[in-house]
Amino acid sequence: MARLVVLGPECAWEVAQNTDTVIDRYRATNIALEYYGNSVINSVMDIGSMVAGFRVARPCPAWLTVMRALLMELIVRYWIGGNLILNIIMLIYPGVAIN
Known part of the structure; x- marks a missing residue:
């Protein structure tokens, strides 16, 4: 159950991060002028990394x-x-x- 609590916001952020609004915001703040959003594999790996990090952190x-x-x-x-x-x-x- 705890994994779902952290997995939901992570997945929501990965979707939101690839919306035109957030992409335009990244460009406007000079974080990344050439940013066009994440690839699907990048988003999947971000979610996988979050799950791995959760597994490492949970017993600590x-x-x-x-x-x-x-x-x-x-x-x-x-x-x-x-x-x-x-x-x-x-x-x-x-x-x-x-x-």
């Missing part, structure tokens, strides 16, 4: 899951210069300069 204490997520965000920010947190900020508050 909450603090460990939070620490892992923060560590992954920091690594990705350092490695490629962007991460989920910056992506969300740019979608909500376009034009905010974050270096």
Whole structure:
């Protein structure tokens, strides 16, 4: 049952992410000017990754899951210069300069 609680929003986001409204928003905030939406395989793999992450995180204490997520965000920010947190900020508050 718990998997369905997290699977629903993930699937809904994958559908919403490929709507014209969200695609236009990504382009308008300069996150990705050449973004045309995800491929089907990308969306399926995103959902699969979420399921795998849920399976890894479920038996762990909450603090460990939070620490892992923060560590992954920091690594990705350092490695490629962007991460989920910056992506969300740019979608909500376009034009905010974050270096």
